[in-house]
Amino acid sequence: MAVLSVLLLLSVPRAASAADTYMAVDGADTNAGTIDAPFQTFAHAVPLLGPGDTLIVRAGTYAQSINTYDFTITPGESWDNPVTVAAYPGETVVLRPDAGTEVLRIMATSYVVFEGLVLDASGVETNAVKITYTGESNDAHHIRLVGCEVMNAPGQGLLVGSAGSGDGYNEFIGLSVHDNGTTDFDHGFYIGNDYNLVEGCEVYRNSGWGVHIYNGYEGESADHNIVRGNLVHDNAAAGDRGVGIGLYSGTGNAAYNNVSWGNKTGISLNYGLVDALVYNNTVHGNAEYGIIVGEGSTGAQLRNNIVYLSGWGDLEDGGVSTVLGTNLAGTDPLVVDPSAADFHLQEGSPAVDAGETLAEVPADLEGVPRPQGAAFDLGAYEHHVGEPDPGPDDGPDEAVEPAPDGVIEPAPDGEALPDAADADAARDAPADVGLDGDEGGEGGGEGCGCAVAA
Secondary structure, eight states: OHHHHHHHHHHSOOOOOSEEEEEOTTOOTTSOOSSSSOBOOHHHHGGGOOTTEEEEEOSEEEOOOEETTTSOOOOOSBTTBOEEEEEOTTOOEEEOOSSSSOSEEEOSOEEEEEESEEEEOTTSSSOSEEEOOBTTBOOOEEEEEESOEEEOOSSOSEEEOOSSSOBOOOEEESOEEESOOSSTTOOSEEEOSBSOEEESOEEESOSSOSEEEOOOSTTOOOOSOEEESOEEESOOOSSSOOEEEEEEEEESOEEESOEEESSSEEEEEEEEEESOEEESOEEEOOSSEEEEEOTTEESOEEESOEEEOOSSEEEEEOSBSOEEOSOEESSOOOEEEGGGTEEEEOTTOTTTTOSOOOTTOSBOTTSOBSOSSSSOOSSSOOOOSSSOOOOSOOOOOTTSEEOTTSOEEOOOOOOOOOOTTSTTGGGGOOOOBOTTSSBSBTTTBOOOOOOOOO
16 A cells, blocks of 8 residues: 555646746746746745745756755645645756755744655765754644655754654655665664654665664653555664664554565664554564564564564564564565565465454555455565455555545654754663663664764
């Protein structure tokens, strides 16, 4: 379902919005902002947008950032009436500033969509994307990135947080997030507030973790985040540690329908995590652990997962009140070709028709309805021969509610994180320790990757 929903979002022709404004490398800010007389800079064009307006950016490489320290972005009114900055359909638009802190820094606004942009952070000081706040409040929230590429940051690929107890409700759909970070404290995603959605992304070759969800501030947490339908692989590109998907701290975080391979550890749960749901993931060929549940996790449910070919252990549970449902760990699942990253199930796989019925995952990573046979399959892919049976209903997952425009949005409740990559961000983070409280590294687990250096 994740990949299908992303393709639908990106394939629908863009209708004319309340006001379509245009921008081009060879434009001029003295122009009218039409397709024939486009603007040239984001600093001029973006502040002119209002709810329902779209800035359409023509092909080219722009040595510019979008930074709300420098200019304001008027909030949209809803997902039905957002402010949008989008690449012209079929054209490649690269933002590659040669100075500054981030390519995209968003504060004090909401219901803003960025679509189809390449965000190249090779020339900035810290992160590619930062969704944060100003002062003690003015959170950015309800920010959506769709079909963007996020790469080459010296720090985090995407850093997401709030001041005090803000909710996020940010959506990251169909992104390619790769080659970010300098040390293993730098991740593809570092998310520290509530109700964020990471869906249909490919997250790879980042220095530390692929997806890292954590908030270490006293009295705060990162709750009800959903990570689903993603391909997360070959992270841990720097240092000795790196997890594909790390769920740390917070209540009700979930990882569904993901494929995690080639990392140090596939999926890790620890550090104050409560009632996490880890359903129908395929975790294959990670160097250390497949799925590891640390003593800081309480009430996690692991169901319908495939875990195989992990260097230190396929499924290790040191948590409190963990529910281990039907999982296939340590047995060859007979996937098609792991060397070519094809983790579909072969005919005769022991994972076929071996799963539990779970309302949260009515379809697989590709949108194939479950079940196709007598029961749900294990892992991220539902096996079928020929065209899949469409099933009685291919609606959205029951664990979330559709946003007004039909895009899935996590359902409500929660708190947040002060900016985790700033100089004071590590003050309340726990020591970077492993499963049993030892320092991260061999024999002690992978650590949390949370103590961001000043």
